[in-house]
Amino acid sequence: MTKVKYLVAFALIMLLCVNAAGASKTDIQMKLWNRWTHETCDGEVQENQFSLARGYFRINHYFTDDIKGRFNVDIFSDDDANDGAGLKLKYAYLDFKNLLPIQDSKLTVGLLKTYFGTIYSWSYPTVAKDPSDMYDICSSTDYGFAVSGDMPSKLGEYNLAMYNGEGYKKTGGEVNKHPAFVGNARFNFMKNITVGGSAYLANKVGTSEPYDEKQAFAGMGHFTFGPVDVLAEYITHNYTDNNKSSTDITSSGFMVMPVIELTPYLELVLRYDQWDPNTDADDDKRNLMVGGVNFKISEASKGVMLQLNYENHSYESDSSEDTNKIVAQLRWAFSTPKL
Numbered sequence: 001m002t003k004v005k006y007l008v009a010f011a012l013i014m015l016l017c018v019n020a021a022g023a024s025k026t027d028i029q030m031k032l033w034n035r036w037t038h039e040t041c042d043g044e045v046q047e048n049q050f051s052l053a054r055g056y057f058r059i060n061h062y063f064t065d066d067i068k069g070r071f072n073v074d075i076f077s078d079d080d081a082n083d084g085a086g087l088k089l090k091y092a093y094l095d096f097k098n099l100l101p102i103q104d105s106k107l108t109v110g111l112l113k114t115y116f117g118t119i120y121s122w123s124y125p126t127v128a129k130d131p132s133d134m135y136d137i138c139s140s141t142d143y144g145f146a147v148s149g150d151m152p153s154k155l156g157e158y159n160l161a162m163y164n165g166e167g168y169k170k171t172g173g174e175v176n177k178h179p180a181f182v183g184n185a186r187f188n189f190m191k192n193i194t195v196g197g198s199a200y201l202a203n204k205v206g207t208s209e210p211y212d213e214k215q216a217f218a219g220m221g222h223f224t225f226g227p228v229d230v231l232a233e234y235i236t237h238n239y240t241d242n243n244k245s246s247t248d249i250t251s252s253g254f255m256v257m258p259v260i261e262l263t264p265y266l267e268l269v270l271r272y273d274q275w276d277p278n279t280d281a282d283d284d285k286r287n288l289m290v291g292g293v294n295f296k297i298s299e300a301s302k303g304v305m306l307q308l309n310y311e312n313h314s315y316e317s318d319s320s321e322d323t324n325k326i327v328a329q330l331r332w333a334f335s336t337p338k339l
Helices: 002-020
Strands: 025-041 044-062 067-076 086-097 105-113 141-150 156-163 180-189 193-203 211-225 228-241 247-263 266-276 286-296 304-315 323-335
Touching: 044 323, 141 180
Parallel strands: none
Antiparallel strands: 025 044, 025 323, 044 067, 067 086, 086 105, 105 141, 141 156, 156 180, 180 193, 193 211, 211 228, 228 247, 247 266, 266 286, 286 304, 304 323
């Protein structure tokens, strides 16, 4: 019952905040993902359930044209099944435009996106997560600050950030005293080609920490050719593993994902990942193959969408059995006008 009480209290506080900001520019948004998952391994059913995979409740407040705030919680079906509901803070930041003496720049402070690889612009064309999230390279959001902006002549964009390094689920005593640093850049070539790269550097001192040093690098490409949209990413990840006598471990892998627009309402999505968790070890690679469709039931892409995905997870090691998963997800979103 404790989580239910927190949810009720949170809803009441949000209503009070919105009423107090009635004379300001404020809007409320909701995003919800109702999901059915059916997973089998070696012919045996491993999972068969309906759930609320995500329920975003978001408040955007516009103080001025140059100052904007965003507060976002993630409400979801509770894995512990104690009272059926889980709650996480996902975003809580302020954007300051034109504050720094850098043209077309923005300062973001708070719980914000992690500007690494493709994770910060990932819009879930597949139900499966972004590679950086799926293979535990970094969290999708983290506490810290970032300086972002457009390059001269609209050549591209850049992001420079400093974070706790622990992601949005850990605070207080779980945060190491050494922050993580991230640099990211994307370059636009014509209207249909974007390439970019990111670096993530972090230290954690002490044998109780899972690693001493961590470096991750990502390269990405986004190409559009008529109705075909292709996103590709390569990631390498190196860290010192304190759980294995301070062994240096290097992981690497890639993703290729073409999305084909069949009609304005229907997309065919294909995806292939290969991930090697330890390049010095044999027979430990894993593969992901996804085939699916995205059907926009309403004309607005942020309205109502049905996603149908088939996922095959295969492993190089003979000790790991392949799994097959069918996922149906109904995504729906709505928002209020700015008040």
